[in-house]
Amino acid sequence: MIFSFPLVLWLIPLAFFPLFLTEGSTHFYSWNALVPKDNLSKIITIFLKCVATLILLAIIIGLSGPHSIQRKIEKTGIGAQIGLVLDRSASMDDSFASNDQTKTSNNQTKIGEMKSAAAARLISDFVRSRKNDMIGIVTFSNSAMYVLPLTDNKNAIISAVRATAGNALFQTNIGSGLTSGTELFKKVPDSGSRAIILLSDGGGRIDAATQEKIKDWFDRFKISLYWIVLRQPGGISIFNSFKLQDGEALPPQIELNEFFKTLNSPFKAYEAEDPKTLQKAIEDINQKEKKSIKYFEKIPGQDFSTHCFVTATILMLALLILKLIMVRSWL
C-alpha cells in the first residue's frame, strides 16, 4: 500500500479533533445531575465522535490517494510462447483451393471460405484450446504490423485475431513479418518453448541480409518455426519435387522452404488446401507445443481512494440521519 500524495497524511492528527472537542450545544438544562445515567446515550456520544473522526480519516486518506503496488506473479503453466505471424496480403482474401468441391444436394458448388476468414476462425479455436499460452501477433503485407505483444490475455488475443480477418492489403513481405515476429520475444524471458507460426499463402523472396538476420535471431532466441502454407488452387506444392528449368529462378515458396530448412532451430512446414487441412496442421502444432512454461503476470495496483470516499459518504449519511432526529428545541 503506497500513497500518491503522502504529504496529505500529515493532516491525520486533525481527524482526531472531534474526540477532544466537547459537543456544541445551545440547549441549556437546569441540572444535568438529575438526568439518570443512560448507556445508550453514552454509546451514541462515543459513536458520534468516532464517526466524525472516521469521516475525517477517510477523507484525508482518500485525498492522499492510496493504492496497492503493481505486482508481478510468476505463473507456471503448460503451453508455449507463440508468435503468430499472419499474412494480410491481398491474396488472403481469395477463397480456398478446394480440390474436392463438394456438391450439395441441389448440385450447387459451395463457394469456399475466404482464406483469411478461415485462418482467423481456426486460429481463434486454437487459441481457445490452449490454456496458458502467451501469444503475440504480428501481421504483414508490404511491411510488418505490430498487433499484440506476447500476452496471456485470451480476450485480447482473440480480438486481435478477429481483427486480422478484415480486408487484406497489398503485397507479401515475409521477411519483415518474421523479423517483427522475432522481436516479440526480445523482452520476454524465455519459457523454454518458443514458436512462431507463420501463416501465409505462398512465398515471398527474402533478401540475403534479412535471411542472415532471421537465421541469427531464430537461433539466438531458440524459436522453432511452423509454416502453414495456404496453397492456391493449382499452385505449386512445396512438398512436390520441382524440376528446375534452365534460366528459371526457383518459385518463391520452394526457395523459402529451402531457406527455412537451413535454420538451426526446428522447422516444420504444413500445406493447407482447405479449412480441414489447415485445422489438421494447427492441431499438429497444438500437440507439439506443450511444455511447461514460466511467465510473469502483471497485476495492476488498485486505487483505494474511491473506497475511502464512499466510506466517508456513507458515514456522513449516517450522521445526517442522526441530525434529522436531533432535537432542535423543546423550550
Added chain:
Amino acid sequence: MVKPTPLFDYHIGWKSKGKRPGRHKSNQRGMGIEFAGHATLLSYPDPRRIDIRQTIKDPLGQIYVKIFNQRSTTPVIIICDLSSSMDFGGKNKKIFLATDIAQSIAHSVIDQRDALGLIGFDDEIREDCLAPISFRSQLVFTLIEELKSFILPNKSNRAIKELYRYMPRERSLIFFISDFHMPEVDLENCLANLMRHHVVPIVLWDKKEYKNLPNFGVVTITDPETGEKNTLFLRKELKEKIVASFERRREVITKTFMNFDVPPFFVDEHFDANKMTEYFNQFVGA
C-alpha cells in the same frame, strides 16, 4: 391591558415583636383586641380600658384596666436564587416565573403593610440585588423588575451557606424562591441556619425539565452551572427514567424540608396566589 398582580393572604405562627401596628399577632401592648391580662390603672394609666368587673371584684379597691396586645407588622424577606439554572426555560424562563412570584409576594406584603426585604444570591450574596428590610419598598420593586438581568452564566448557588448572615435578628417570614437544584447537604445546612425564621420554600420546577421533554431525538444538554455537557438519546425509556428521577428528587427535598418542619410549595409553570393562601391556612397555625 396589564393584569393585576394576584395577591394572597399570609399570616405568621408566632407573635411578632414588631412595634409598628400591623396585621400580625404580637406581644406589644396596644390597641388590639387580643386580651393579655389586667393591670392597675396606676401601672397602665389608660382610663379608657378600665375593667369595671375586675375593679369591683378586688377587695382592696384598686382600679384595674384591661391590657390588650396590638397587632404588629412582621419583617418579610424574599430570597431569590439567581444561579444559572434559574435561566432555564427558553421563552418562559424560571426567572420570569420567579419575578411574577416575587411581585405577588411584594404586593401582598405591601397590602399587609409589613416590612419587606430582598436578597438575591448565586455563588455569592449579590450585593447589587440586596434590599434591606424596609417599610419603604420601592427598592425591592425596582430590583424585582430587573431580576432577570442579575442572572449570570456559569454561576451556581454556593452562597446559600451565607444567607443567614443577612437575615434580621427577629423572627421573620422568608419566602425562598429557588429550583433547589443543589446538593441536599447545602440545603440542610441552610435550613438549619435559618431555623429561627419561618421559611416558605417555593420550589420552581418547569415541566419542560422532565415531563415535557421531547419524546424522541438526540439532544446535547449543557449544565448552565458547571458547563458539563451530556448527549442524550431521548426515547420513551429514558424519559420515563428522567421523570422518575425528578419524582424521587421531589420526595427527597420534601423530606428534607419536612425534617425542618417547612412544607415546600411546588410551582409548575404557573403561580396560583390562591394556593399560596391555602398553604398558609393549612400549614401555619394562626
